[in-house]
Structure formats: structure tokens, C-alpha cells
Amino acid sequence: MPETLTVGNLEAWYGESKVLHGMDFSVRAGEVVTLLGRNGAGKTTTLKAIMGLLDKRSGSIALNGREIIGAAPYDIARKGIAFCPEERGIFASLSVRENLLLPPKVAAGGMTVAQILELFPNLKERLDSQGTKLSGGEQQMLALGRILHTGARILLLDEPTEGLAPVIIRQIGRTITELKTLGFTILLVEQNVGFAAGLADRHYIVELGRIVEEIPGAAFEGRLGSLKSYLGL
Amino acid sequence: MTTILGVPSAVLYGQLLLGLINGAFYAMLSLGLAVIFGMMNIVNFAHGAQYMMGAMGAWFLLNYLGIGYWWALILAPLAVGAIGIVIEMLLLRRLYKLDHLYGMLLTFGLALMVQGMFSDWFGSSGQPYSIPQALMGGNHLGFMFLPNYRAWVIAASVVICLGTWYVVERTKLGAYLRAATENPMLVQAFGIRVPRMITLTYGAGVALAALAGVLAAPIYQVSPLMGADLLIVVFAVVVIGGMGSIMGSILTGFLVGIIEGLTKAFYPEASTTVVFVVMAVVLLIRPAGLFGSKPEAAQGQPQSSLSVPAPSARTQNLIFLTVAACLAAAPIVVYPGFMMKAMIFALFACAFNLVAGYGRLVSFGHAMFLGSAGYVCGHVAKTWGLPPELAILAGTATAAMLGFVSGWLAIRRSGIYFAMVTLAFAQMVYFVALQAPFTGGEDGLQAIPRGMLFGLIDLSRPANLYTFVLAIFLGGFFLIMRLVGSPFGRVLKAISDHDARAQSLGFDTSRYKLVAFTLSAALAGLAGSTKAIVSQIASLTDVHWSMSGEVLLMTFLGGVGTLYGPLVGAFIVVAMQNYLAAFGQWVTVIHGLIFVVCVLAFRRGIVGELIEFWHRRRRAPAATQTVLRKVAVATKE
Numbered sequence: 044m045p046e047t048l049t050v051g052n053l054e055a056w057y058g059e060s061k062v063l064h065g066m067d068f069s070v071r072a073g074e075v076v077t078l079l080g081r082n083g084a085g086k087t088t089t090l091k092a093i094m095g096l097l098d099k100r101s102g103s104i105a106l107n108g109r110e111i112i113g114a115a116p117y118d119i120a121r122k123g124i125a126f127c128p129e130e131r132g133i134f135a136s137l138s139v140r141e142n143l144l145l146p147p148k149v150a151a152g153g154m155t156v157a158q159i160l161e162l163f164p165n166l167k168e169r170l171d172s173q174g175t176k177l178s179g180g181e182q183q184m185l186a187l188g189r190i191l192h193t194g195a196r197i198l199l200l201d202e203p204t205e206g207l208a209p210v211i212i213r214q215i216g217r218t219i220t221e222l223k224t225l226g227f228t229i230l231l232v233e234q235n236v237g238f239a240a241g242l243a244d245r246h247y248i249v250e251l252g253r254i255v256e257e258i259p260g261a262a263f264e265g266r267l268g269s270l271k272s273y274l275g276l
Numbered sequence: 277m278t279t280i281l282g283v284p285s286a287v288l289y290g291q292l293l294l295g296l297i298n299g300a301f302y303a304m305l306s307l308g309l310a311v312i313f314g315m316m317n318i319v320n321f322a323h324g325a326q327y328m329m330g331a332m333g334a335w336f337l338l339n340y341l342g343i344g345y346w347w348a349l350i351l352a353p354l355a356v357g358a359i360g361i362v363i364e365m366l367l368l369r370r371l372y373k374l375d376h377l378y379g380m381l382l383t384f385g386l387a388l389m390v391q392g393m394f395s396d397w398f399g400s401s402g403q404p405y406s407i408p409q410a411l412m413g414g415n416h417l418g419f420m421f422l423p424n425y426r427a428w429v430i431a432a433s434v435v436i437c438l439g440t441w442y443v444v445e446r447t448k449l450g451a452y453l454r455a456a457t458e459n460p461m462l463v464q465a466f467g468i469r470v471p472r473m474i475t476l477t478y479g480a481g482v483a484l485a486a487l488a489g490v491l492a493a494p495i496y497q498v499s500p501l502m503g504a505d506l507l508i509v510v511f512a513v514v515v516i517g518g519m520g521s522i523m524g525s526i527l528t529g530f531l532v533g534i535i536e537g538l539t540k541a542f543y544p545e546a547s548t549t550v551v552f553v554v555m556a557v558v559l560l561i562r563p564a565g566l567f568g569s570k571p572e573a574a575q576g577q578p579q580s581s582l583s584v585p586a587p588s589a590r591t592q593n594l595i596f597l598t599v600a601a602c603l604a605a606a607p608i609v610v611y612p613g614f615m616m617k618a619m620i621f622a623l624f625a626c627a628f629n630l631v632a633g634y635g636r637l638v639s640f641g642h643a644m645f646l647g648s649a650g651y652v653c654g655h656v657a658k659t660w661g662l663p664p665e666l667a668i669l670a671g672t673a674t675a676a677m678l679g680f681v682s683g684w685l686a687i688r689r690s691g692i693y694f695a696m697v698t699l700a701f702a703q704m705v706y707f708v709a710l711q712a713p714f715t716g717g718e719d720g721l722q723a724i725p726r727g728m729l730f731g732l733i734d735l736s737r738p739a740n741l742y743t744f745v746l747a748i749f750l751g752g753f754f755l756i757m758r759l760v761g762s763p764f765g766r767v768l769k770a771i772s773d774h775d776a777r778a779q780s781l782g783f784d785t786s787r788y789k790l791v792a793f794t795l796s797a798a799l800a801g802l803a804g805s806t807k808a809i810v811s812q813i814a815s816l817t818d819v820h821w822s823m824s825g826e827v828l829l830m831t832f833l834g835g836v837g838t839l840y841g842p843l844v845g846a847f848i849v850v851a852m853q854n855y856l857a858a859f860g861q862w863v864t865v866i867h868g869l870i871f872v873v874c875v876l877a878f879r880r881g882i883v884g885e886l887i888e889f890w891h892r893r894r895r896a897p898a899a900t901q902t903v904l905r906k907v908a909v910a911t912k913e
Binding site: 094095096115116117118119120121125126128132134135136137141144145146147149190193 | 448451452454455457458459461462463464465466467468469470
């Protein structure tokens with residue numbers, strides 16, 4: 044199976060302080076892969092570095108074998124990577140519909156609005172509300188929904204369960220499973236180990252800006268004990 | 277003839293029409309400002325100059341190329357918009373991560389440059405631009421005569437305003453704009469070229485100003501300064517409406533125009549000041565503005581102030597004494613008249629620096645204190661025959677009172693809004709000075725007697741006068757030096773760093789700001805009063821907004837937030853005026869250029885950069901502090 048996204052020796056800085064110290068990992072087509080780690084380990088930074096949102100980064104980010112680390116941020120999205128940021132990034136001055144349709148199409152084959160609304164029926168009633176008037180769970184669905192519409196096949200999801208009720212978290216989990224069956228490739232950043240356990244094909248443990256361990260999905264349950272030391276649970 | 281509330285109806289309708297026309301221009305200009313501010317967080321001070329360039333462009337096209345109004349309506353905005361795009365790409369782009377005030381300062385510099393150049397080529401008198409053939413004449417509506425061109429301007433401006441509103445609020449492009457206003461990074465991550473969008477937005481906003489300029493050309497006289505005074509009123513409109521909403525800007529623009537028109541009909545004396553009175557009332561009742569719901573935008577990186585600890589009190593006193601000795605000995609080699617002028621401006625700049633540098637309340641209206649104190653001092657000395665010390669006291673007290681009242685209103689806002697509010701108040705004072713009976717209007721007060729200080733010392737003797745000015749300057753400077761080092765000064769600095777944090781520590785921050793502002797006004801008034809005694813005239817120059825600009829220039833050139841920066845800056849600027857006077861309007865261009873260079877290249881000013889350089893060479897801990905600060909700022913993002 045061809046590798047889709049390969050990150051090699053990725054380093055990144057916020058101003059003068061170095062946050063990523065050589066991340067190495069890959070996500071293959073159709074996989075769900077998680078980055079797990081404590082606060083400040085560098086998970087979100089990794090996603091931002093892939094999207095080109097940091098001032099300074101070095102190393103390699105290859106998409107289907109083509110180097111993209113030199114590309115401008117707007118160009119990375121156009122190559123087929125979609126980003127769902129932490130805290131959802133819903134625009135307050137836009138309606139739900141405008142939020143949903145905001146990201147431009149980057150490739151053919153994106154989901155139609157009707158399909159997205161089928162996936163997230165809650166949004167149907169609220170299309171003309173102001174984006175931030177939605178509940179946290181609805182906002183998360185909107186943030187997920189809007190990147191499905193673009194045609195991008197690789198999704199970077201930053202803590203989609205943050206601050207949500209368990210019932211909503213289960214719903215998000217079902218959605219991610221469904222997206223996997225639809226053939227999306229997903230890189231998921233999580234702190235909620237229980238949520239990640241049931242979803243991912245592989246897990247990477249991030250510590251101090253490096254990958255310290257890779258765990259296959261099947262072995263995850265058995266390793267929970269030793270993981271607790273990494274994750275400070 | 278019918279009258280309404282004592283005013284002939286024809287006059288009333290006529291003034292209402294005029295108000296509506298003015299309102300149309302307020303609306304179009306404040307709309308452009310709002311769009312640019314929303315996208316770039318820059319208060320485009322060059323907006324007035326760009327409006328003027330539109331009108332001028334139309335005039336040039338007609339008189340040199342024979343291209344008429346209708347083509348000018350398209351070509352002039354395109355050309356000015358293109359210039360705007362170049363400005364954004366070369367200059368403004370470097371400022372996005374800085375405090376919003378830098379954008380205002382840079383565009384202020386650009387406005388000075390453009391206005392200076394046009395004044396030099398064109399002379400400052402107005403030129404008529406005739407109404408296009410198709411829109412000559414007018415119609416009797418039964419109750420009034422409506423000239424066709426005026427009807428066209430109102431209709432066109434409504435279409436332009438609503439069109440802009442529709443694009444921003446109802447289209448896909450508008451959705452990109454609004455989203456990028458909130459979170460440019462995320463929009464970028466969705467695959468939209470935000471930097472290019474920002475460039476085009478600035479170009480469009482500027483083109484809108486130029487379009488308004490072309491529309492205005494046949495109504496107002498075309499002149500290089502037509503935009504400057506208009507822009508100040510537009511700032512007041514922006515403060516009244518709040519910059520949050522497009523529709524708000526449009527409605528406030530027309531509303532203010534109509535209020536102005538009504539005032540002209542019923543009480544013409546107040547017509548130039550009514551806008552500012554409305555602004556004061558709005559600040560009292562709804563500080564965020566009629567349509568403003570957004571809280572004050574978060575400030576960017578803190579002003580690049582010095583991270584170097586102040587020298588010890590002993591060193592400070594030593595430096596002070598050295599400076600005092602130099603100033604005392606200077607008349608041996610330098611023309612004393614120049615020295616006195618420079619010291620007076622240095623005191624003015626130091627007073628300004630007290631609020632701008634240490635309190636981070638950058639006022640764009642400090643001329644009102646200098647000028648009004650000069651008038652009062654002159655009037656008291658000349659008409660009432662009071663001795664100079666009492667005249668100066670009266671002037672200083674007036675400035676302090678004015679500072680207290682305007683400060684009380686202005687500190688309700690901060691940052692760029694504070695700048696706009698103070699600018700607007702100063703403009704109001706200017707109009708009062710222009711019209712009030714005791715100021716002498718355009719002529720000003722002349723032949724103000726110098727008199728006998730304390731009844732003993734004859735100030736008409738040059739040596740006495742010099743000593744007197746020197747004593748006042750050193751006294752004022754010493755006071756500021758001690759204030760800055762006192763607990764009061766430290767609290768002021770803390771507030772300027774982080775207002776909310778200082779509040780949470782239990783400081784009544786608005787009281788501190790008000791005290792600092794009043795003190796600064798009083799010291800500026802002291803400078804103004806002394807100036808009136810020394811130069812024996814008090815004129816409109818001292819209350820004009822360009823004077824407020826000059827004090828900003830002195831302070832930023834020398835080093836804002838440094839003790840001696842304003843002193844150095846004042847000497848340089850006054851020397852430039854004296855020795856470059858032959859260049860006429862080019863002095864304004866040079867002023868503008870200095871602003872631009874200061875903002876782009878050395879934001880700490882001459883003295884600030886010298887201190888930094890000195891400490892970097894000695895590898896003092898100051899350098900590490902700067903690095904730490906940079907890191908702290910970067911991680912916050």
C-alpha cells in the first residue's frame with residue numbers, strides 16, 4: 044500500500060523556542076492514525092507544521108512521495124490536505140451555511156452539502172444561524188463537515204472530542220469510523236485515550252517534540268498500563 | 277415665504293441637501309476605513325490623501341489629457357487603487373504583527389508626503405472642476421430646487437455603499453473577507469491566498485476613497501488639502517458609529533451629515549463643531565459607538581520599548597546637569613532664538629511623551645493644549661495686562677482643564693480609537709479658535725507683550741528671556757524625569773503594558789491615565805504659554821492638526837518612551853524647519869518620509885536605538901531580556 048503522508052525529521056519553532064525536535068511518522072492511504080501525548084508534547088504543533096502555519100520549520104513532509112515543506116500554506120490545502128483545528132475555528136461573523144461552504148474545493152469528489160447534512164442531521168435545521176450560536180457538539184460537526192466538502196482525502200483532526208459530552212463523543216467516533224469506510228485518510232490528535240483506542244489503526248506516542256513509540260491498534264489495550272506513564276494518566 | 281421653526285424652508289431644505297451630500301462622502305470614506313481596518317487592523321490615515329488623489333486625478337485627466345468626468349470616474353480610482361496595492365506590498369505588509377498604532381503612524385507619514393508633494397506641484401489653492409454636461413441643470417421639486425449633479429452624487433453614493441455592503445455581507449468573496457478578519461491563519465489553511473486578498477482589499481478600499489474624490493471634484497474645490505480636514509471629521513464619524521459594522525458606517529455617515537446640515541440651518545455657528553459634540557456625547561453614553569459591538573481589538577506586539585533598566589538616580593541627575601549646562605552655554609555658539617524655540621518644542625514633546633511613551637496613550641491632538649494655552653496666555657497678557665508669570669499660569673491652567681475634560685472622555689477608548697478621539701477634539705478646539713472673538717481668527721494674536729517677570733525682570737532683554745525659557749524647560753523636564761521614576765510613573769508603565777492586569781492588582785487605571793493626561797496637557801500648555809510670550813504671537817498654526825503631527829514626529833524620531841528622545845527629536849525637527857525652510861512644501865514631505873522610515877526601520881527612535889546599541893555592545897543582561905520577551909510573545913500566538 045502506498046504511503047500517503049510521510050513526515051521525516053520535522054523540526055519547528057515558535058519564535059526562538061524549538062518545539063518539534065525531529066518528528067518521524069507516516070500515514071498510509073485509508074488509515075486512521077493518532078498522535079497521543081501530554082499537553083505541550085507537540086501534537087497540535089505537528090499538525091500546524093504540516094499545514095505550514097508556523098513561521099519556521101525544517102525537515103521533510105512528503106505527500107505521495109512529493110516534498111511539500113516548501114509550499115505556501117494556501118497551497119498545501121490545495122494539494123488535498125484538510126485541517127480541522129482545535130477549538131473548532133468556527134467563524135462568528137459567518138452563518139452556518141457560509142461556514143460550511145467556506146473552504147474552497149481543492150479536488151473533485153468532495154461530499155455534497157446534502158451528503159454532509161445526512162452525516163450531521165443536526166446542522167440541517169441551523170443552516171441560517173450564526174456559526175458560533177451552535178452548541179459545542181454542533182460546532183464540532185460543522186468543523187468536520189466543512190472540510191468534507193472540499194474534496195481533500197487527507198484529514199488532520201485536532202482534538203475533535205475536546206470539551207464535549209460523552210454522547211457527542213460517541214457520535215463523533217461513529218462519524219470518524221464512517222469516514223474511514225468512505226476511504227478518507229485521517230491523522231487524529233487526541234488526549235482522550237479511550238476515544239482513540241477504538242478508532243485508530245496505529246498510534247504514535249509524542250513526547251517532547253519526538254515520536255517515542257509506535258503502537259499498532261490491536262496491541263493498544265494491552266499496553267494501556269505502560270502508556271499511562273507517557274501520558275501522565 | 278414659509279418658515280420652519282423660524283428658518284425659511286428653502287434654507288432648511290438647502291442645508292439638508294448639503295448635509296446629505298456631506299453625509300454621502302462621510303459614508304463612503306468611513307466605509308472604506310472600516311473595510312481596511314477590518315481586514316488589516318490598520319487605520320488608514322492616508323485615506324484623506326487618497327480621496328484627494330482621486331479628485332486631483334480627475335482634474336489632471338481633464339486639464340492635461342482632455343479625458344472627461346465619466347472616464348475619470350473609472351480611471352482615477354483604478355490608478356489610486358494600484359498605488360494603494362504597491363503601498364500595501366512594500367510597506368504596510370511589514371506592520372501586521374505590530375501594534376495598530378504603527379499602521380496609523382505610517383499612513384500618517386504617507387499622507388503628509390502625498391499632500392506635501394501635491395501642494396508643491398499644485399499650490400494649496402483650490403481649482404474648480406466643472407460639472408459634466410449630462411448632469412448640468414436641475415429640477416424644481418415644488419419645495420426646492422435640486423441640482424442634477426447633487427442628485428447624482430447622492431444616488432451614486434447610496435449605490436456604492438449598498439454595493440459594498442452586499443459584497444461584504446452577502447457574497448462568497450465577502451465570506452472569505454469576514455472569515456479572514458477573524459482568523460487569517462485558518463482561512464489560509466483552507467487554501468485561500470490571504471496575503472493577496474489583503475493586498476486587494478487595501479487596493480479596493482483606497483479605490484473607494486478615490487472614487488469618492490472624483491464624485492466630490494465638481495462639488496468642492498479640488499485642492500491638495502481637501503482630504504485632510506475631511507478625514508478628521510470621518511474619524512469622528514468612525515468613533516460615533518464604531519468600526520464593527522459596514523451598515524453602521526454607512527448609516528452613521530449619512531446621519532452625521534444630516535445633523536450637520538440641520539445645525540447649519542438653525543445655528544450656523546456650531547456647524548463645524550457639532551460632529552465633535554455628538555462624538556463626545558456618544559463617548560459618554562456608548563463608548564463602543566452606536567453600532568460597535570466588538571470589544572477593543574486585541575493589541576499586537578507591545579511597543580518595542582526599551583528593555584534596559586533606567587540608570588540610577590545619581591547617573592540620571594548627572595546627565596540632567598550636563599544637559600542643563602550645555603543648554604545654558606549654547607547661546608554662545610548657536611542662535612538663541614533657535615535654542616528657545618527648540619527648548620519650547622522639546623518641553624512640548626516631553627509632555628507628549630509622558631502619555632505616549634510611558635502611558636502608551638498616543639494622542640493625535642496635543643496641539644490643542646499648546647495652542648489654547650498660547651491664546652489664553654496671550655490674551656491675558658495683552659488685553660488684561662497681567663504680568664508674564666500670571667499669564668503663563670493662566671495658559672497652563674486652561675490647558676490642564678482642557679486636558680482634564682478631553683482626557684476624561686478620551687480615556688474611555690484606547691489605542692487607535694484614543695488617537696482618533698483626541699484628534700477630533702483638537703479639531704473642535706481648532707474650529708473654536710478660528711471663530712472665537714478673542715483669538716483673532718486667521719490673524720491670530722499679535723504683539724503680545726513680554727512684560728516684567730515678577731515685576732522685576734525685563735523679559736524683553738534677550739539674556740533674561742533666554743534664562744527664563746531655560747528655567748521653564750529645565751523645570752518641566754525635571755518634573756517629568758522625577759514623575760517617570762516615581763511609583764506613579766511605574767504604575768503608568770504597568771498600565772500601558774497590560775491594563776487589565778494592572779486593574780486586577782487593584783489600581784484604578786482610568787484615574788492614573790486621567791492624571792497623566794492632565795499633567796501632560798498642563799506641561800504642553802506651559803510650553804504653549806511660554807511660546808506665546810517668547811514669539812509674541814499666538815496663531816492657528818499652534819492648534820492645527822499638523823502641529824499634533826509634529827510633536828508625534830519629534831517624539832518618535834527621538835525615541836518614544838525615552839527621557840531624552842523627545843528633546844533630541846525636537847531639536848532635529850526645529851533645525852529642519854529653520855534650515856530647510858527654503859524647500860517650502862518639501863519639508864512636509866521630509867516629515868512624512870521620516871515617519872515612514874521610523875516606523876519601518878527604527879521604531880525605538882534615535883535615543884532608543886543608541887541605548888539598545890550601547891547595551892548590546894556591552895552584552896548586558898538587557899539583550900537576554902529582549903530575547904525572552906520575543907519568545908514570550910511568540911508562544912502567546
